[in-house]
Amino acid sequence: MYRRIPLIVCFIFGAFMLIQFFVPHRVSTEFYEMTLEWAQIIYAFALLVGALMLMKHHAVNATRKSSDDRPFSIIVIAGIATMCIAGLIWGHGEGTVFNWFFQNVQAPMQSTMFSLLAFFVASAAFRGFRARNTQAIFLLIAATIVMLGRVPIGELISPVIPQVADWILNVPSMAARRGIYIGIALGSIATSLRVILGIERTYLGGS
Amino acid sequence: MAEANGKRFHTRHLIFLLMAIAVVLPLIFKPGLPLRVTKEVQDIYDYIEGLPEESVVIISFDHEASSLPEMVPMAEALLRHCFRKNLKVCGMALLAEGTSVGDANLRRIGAEYNKEYGEDYIFWGFRPQHEVAILALGEDITREFKTDYTGRPISGFPIMQGLRNYQNVAAVISVGDGDIPIYWVNYAQARYGVNIIPAITAVMATTMYPFLQSEQIVGLAAGLKGAAEYEKLLNRTGLATRGMDAQSTAHVLIIVLIAIGNIIMFRQRGGKRS
Numbered sequence: 001m002y003r004r005i006p007l008i009v010c011f012i013f014g015a016f017m018l019i020q021f022f023v024p025h026r027v028s029t030e031f032y033e034m035t036l037e038w039a040q041i042i043y044a045f046a047l048l049v050g051a052l053m054l055m056k057h058h059a060v061n062a063t064r065k066s067s068d069d070r071p072f073s074i075i076v077i078a079g080i081a082t083m084c085i086a087g088l089i090w091g092h093g094e095g096t097v098f099n100w101f102f103q104n105v106q107a108p109m110q111s112t113m114f115s116l117l118a119f120f121v122a123s124a125a126f127r128g129f130r131a132r133n134t135q136a137i138f139l140l141i142a143a144t145i146v147m148l149g150r151v152p153i154g155e156l157i158s159p160v161i162p163q164v165a166d167w168i169l170n171v172p173s174m175a176a177r178r179g180i181y182i183g184i185a186l187g188s189i190a191t192s193l194r195v196i197l198g199i200e201r202t203y204l205g206g207s
Numbered sequence: 208m209a210e211a212n213g214k215r216f217h218t219r220h221l222i223f224l225l226m227a228i229a230v231v232l233p234l235i236f237k238p239g240l241p242l243r244v245t246k247e248v249q250d251i252y253d254y255i256e257g258l259p260e261e262s263v264v265i266i267s268f269d270h271e272a273s274s275l276p277e278m279v280p281m282a283e284a285l286l287r288h289c290f291r292k293n294l295k296v297c298g299m300a301l302l303a304e305g306t307s308v309g310d311a312n313l314r315r316i317g318a319e320y321n322k323e324y325g326e327d328y329i330f331w332g333f334r335p336q337h338e339v340a341i342l343a344l345g346e347d348i349t350r351e352f353k354t355d356y357t358g359r360p361i362s363g364f365p366i367m368q369g370l371r372n373y374q375n376v377a378a379v380i381s382v383g384d385g386d387i388p389i390y391w392v393n394y395a396q397a398r399y400g401v402n403i404i405p406a407i408t409a410v411m412a413t414t415m416y417p418f419l420q421s422e423q424i425v426g427l428a429a430g431l432k433g434a435a436e437y438e439k440l441l442n443r444t445g446l447a448t449r450g451m452d453a454q455s456t457a458h459v460l461i462i463v464l465i466a467i468g469n470i471i472m473f474r475q476r477g478g479k480r481s
Contacts, residue, residue, distance in 0.1 A: 029346065032346070033343065033346050033347065033350060036339050036342055036343045037343070037350075039336055039339045040334065040335060040336050040339050040340065040343075043336040043339070044335055047335060092306075092356075093310070093356060093357050094311065094314060099307055099311075102272070102304075102307045103307065103311070106272055106304075107275055107308070110271065110272040110275075110304075111272065111273060111274075111275050113273060114273035114274060114276075115276065118226055118230065118457060119223045119226050119227075121461065122222050122225075122226045122457075122464055123219050123222045125461050125464055125465050125468070126218075126222055126464040126465065126468045128468075129465045129468065129469075130468060130469055130472050131472075132472075140465065140469075144462050144465070147458045147462060148459075148462065150409065150430070150432055150458075151432065151451065151454050152241055152242045152455050153240055153455035153456070153459060154455075155241060155242075155243050156240060156241065162243060166245070169412070169413060169416055170416060170420070174413070174416040174417055177413055177414065177416060177417055178417045181417060
């Protein structure tokens with residue numbers, strides 16, 4: 001019974017969401033909108049559970065004097081607490097403490113981390129991007145053309161480079177991407193049906 | 208071994224230094240390399256240009272703070288075009304970090320064009336669970352967003368009069384650094400037929416090309432280049448145009464480094480054979 005109830009709930013809601021797509025009746029639409037609201041409420045609670053678990057994990061780490069990660073855990077807890085207090089007391093709109101922290105601490109730090117990618121990509125490309133076999137040679141040529149074709153200097157070198165770059169993106173790259181999308185779609189349909197029909201039960205936890 | 212490690216250490220730091228120079232010098236000297244406007248960006252510009260005044264456009268800030276240097280110039284260019292065309296702009300975010308950025312962008316660019324909050328533009332705020340949020344907007348916007356970002360009921364704002372769902376929306380612009388623009392296509396375009404304009408990071412560009420060919424998206428503005436092209440169409444030099452020169456030199460440096468790396472490999476192979 002403990003495992004049957006979630007399976008029944010999943011079947012009812014899964015089958016309903018599937019059928020309602022083809023039934024534009026007022027009652028069906030109303031129930032559909034209500035279901036969407038429930039989904040968001042459940043998601044919000046899942047976020048809360050996630051945040052609490054994160055806090056618990058780092059609280060345990062922070063109290064262990066022997067842990068090497070202790071300073072990082074303290075920073076995580078302090079960061080979460082600061083943003084929560086700032087948001088709950090002074091709000092989150094323009095000109096608030098919460099917004100100031102976001103714009104002047106979080107945004108620059110994250111942008112800096114992302115910007116460092118340029119340096120690591122350059123270093124990794126030098127050490128790892130080698131023409132070891134035929135496939136690697138093709139990849140190297142395509143990457144070079146696309147890299148040049150997507151910036152103004154490519155056009156300056158030759159107007160053909162951007163055209164070839166566009167062709168690579170529009171034909172071979174897109175063909176591969178489309179194949180992947182079709183595979184994902186078929187896989188999603190199969191998995192969804194398995195979940196709705198109760199064949200796939202890993203989301204319940206356990207084996 | 209220690210010597211080898213030492214050499215690697217020096218090479219890596221030399222590469223970092225070269226990259227820093229390659230990025231900083233063009234930003235200082237501004238060579239102003241010529242920029243070609245691609246069809247994908249031109250299509251977006253033409254579509255927005257062709258919209259009647261007071262048409263409603265939703266702009267969703269679906270990105271994190273890490274991609275701000277790429278996303279902000281894009282959002283600014285598109286917002287400037289919308290406000291210049293006197294379109295009604297409704298802002299929202301499907302990632303929490305896009306919320307503050309979106310609100311600040313809308314207010315800043317809105318002020319540039321003397322636009323009134325609540326009348327010419329509004330910021331609804333953030334909604335979690337993006338698939339569900341996108342679907343819910345197709346049914347009833349005021350049910351999904353009962354209040355705006357500041358907590359005031361949105362039904363009281365003049366901009367919301369007659370705005371119920373996607374049927375009253377001319378286009379949705381998704382400024383995203385991940386795959387959320389794909390969800391907009393899958394759920395809002397495929398189910399409700401609303402026009403989608405993806406403004407995405409360069410690395411995500413290839414994910415959108417299939418939708419471009421199937422005409423499920425209006426056009427495609429990808430990366431700093433997409434933003435720079437849009438700035439060119441607006442005749443307004445901004446952050447993206449200035450950044451393109453730096454991106455050019457950085458790309459050339461990476462290509463040169465790849466070439467050097469391969470030359471070294473072939474020389475080492477030749478040495479082993481002999």
